Structures are given as structure tokens and as C-alpha cells.
Amino acid sequence: MAAKEYAGIMLELDADGNLANLNEWNEEIAKELATEEGISLTDRHWTVINYMRNEFKAKGDAPSIRKLTKESGVDTKELYALFPGGPAKKAARISGLPKPKGCI
Numbered sequence: 001m002a003a004k005e006y007a008g009i010m011l012e013l014d015a016d017g018n019l020a021n022l023n024e025w026n027e028e029i030a031k032e033l034a035t036e037e038g039i040s041l042t043d044r045h046w047t048v049i050n051y052m053r054n055e056f057k058a059k060g061d062a063p064s065i066r067k068l069t070k071e072s073g074v075d076t077k078e079l080y081a082l083f084p085g086g087p088a089k090k091a092a093r094i095s096g097l098p099k100p101k102g103c104i
Contacts, residue, residue: 006032016099018092022056025096033094037083045082045094048074052095062092062100 001020002013007028012020019025030049034041041049051072055063065088069076083090088100 049095062097
């Protein structure tokens with residue numbers, strides 16, 4: 001496993017570059033992960049991030065893009081604008097979660 005420093009803490013990353021331990025995640029780490037993705041977080045980003053983290057806690061898996069657009073209150077077009085080039089994968093990474101099943 002690789003390790004990288006975020007918010008002054010060395011964190012282990014999985015093979016996809018996501019946090020290996022989701023319990024180490026915090027908002028400062030999310031901001032740094034977003035910056036790496038070229039994203040400046042807004043309230044709408046946080047809507048998606050909080051939804052994803054709550055779903056993961058409830059079900060043990062990051063939600064798919066279909067579930068995100070149906071249940072988060074953020075439609076498909078906006079989701080792609082918020083997280084361009086792979087919204088479910090990028091949103092999961094920024095949320096401190098593993099890549100959702102079904103993402104390439």
C-alpha cells in the first residue's frame with residue numbers, strides 16, 4: 001500500500017488511491033483530496049459527500065452513480081459538473097470511501 005500526507009497526517013491509500021482507513025477521514029483531508037482532483041468544494045459537493053458517507057455507514061458500500069442521482073438530491077447533470085470525469089469514483093475518493101463497485 002502507498003502512503004501520502006494529507007492535512008499533516010501520513011495516511012495509507014488503497015490500490016485506487018483512496019483512503020485505506022475511512023475512519024481517518026476528516027473535512028480537511030477531503031479538501032486536500034478535492035484539490036488533487038481539481039475541485040473546489042461547495043455546499044453542493046458536501047451534499048454528495050455527506051450522502052455518500054451516510055450510505056456507506058448504513059450499507060457498507062459506496063453508492064453507485066444511479067443511486068446518487070436518485071437519492072442525494074443532486075441530478076445527473078449537476079453531479080457530472082461537480083465531479084467531472086467520473087463522479088461516483090471522485091466523490092467516493094473525496095469522501096474517504098473505497099471506489100464504488102461497478103466503477104472502472
